[in-house]
Amino acid sequence: MNEVKGDCHAPFEPSPTTESTLITQICTQPAGTSAPSLFEAAYHEACRHQWLESQFARRDLGNAAFYDWYRRYWNTFLRYRHIEHLIGEQIWSEFNQKSFGILRDGYEQNALTYEVIEQYRSGKENFNIIWWAQGNGHCADTVRQCLVQINMNGIRLHPRLD
Numbered sequence: 076m077n078e079v080k081g082d083c084h085a086p087f088e089p090s091p092t093t094e095s096t097l098i099t100q101i102c103t104q105p106a107g108t109s110a111p112s113l114f115e116a117a118y119h120e121a122c123r124h125q126w127l128e129s130q131f132a133r134r135d136l137g138n139a140a141f142y143d144w145y146r147r148y149w150n151t152f153l154r155y156r157h158i159e160h161l162i163g164e165q166i167w168s169e170f171n172q173k174s175f176g177i178l179r180d181g182y183e184q185n186a187l188t189y190e191v192i193e194q195y196r197s198g199k200e201n202f203n204i205i206w207w208a209q210g211n212g213h214c215a216d217t218v219r220q221c222l223v224q225i226n227m228n229g230i231r232l233h234p235r236l237d
Contacts, residue, residue: 110168114235145234157230158196191221
């Protein structure tokens with residue numbers, strides 16, 4: 076696994092080649108190859124953020140913009156990648172490989188499971204989702220079962236900034 080550095084040694088300028096290569100690496104995974112790394116994908120997003128923010132400011136913001144991405148976007152990035160993994164869109168090496176695609180059928184066929192996933196994606200915690208479900212008269216057992224499969228407390232990863 077590649078270690079992610081805490082700074083960008085060269086400015087990241089998205090180009091059609093760079094973006095298409097990154098998208099191809101992240102979105103398609105040939106059989107028999109290892110899953111992509113969340114940390115590597117996050118590093119590229121942080122570098123892109125650094126470049127964009129520096130362009131907007133018309134000066135090089137350096138590591139401050141890089142770390143800004145992690146402070147502002149890491150948790151949301153992690154949740155979105157976790158959902159991708161659980162519904163079978165993209166496998167990620169940092170998540171349990173056995174959990175890949177476990178919510179695929181529920182996400183596509185069960186409106187309540189879909190709503191629970193969307194609550195999770197929007198940043199809600201277990202308690203908030205259970206409170207939401209009770210307030211809307213949803214089946215508590217179905218909601219709890221979905222939350223157990225999501226296992227949001229089991230995927231709390233800290234970014235690698237060393």
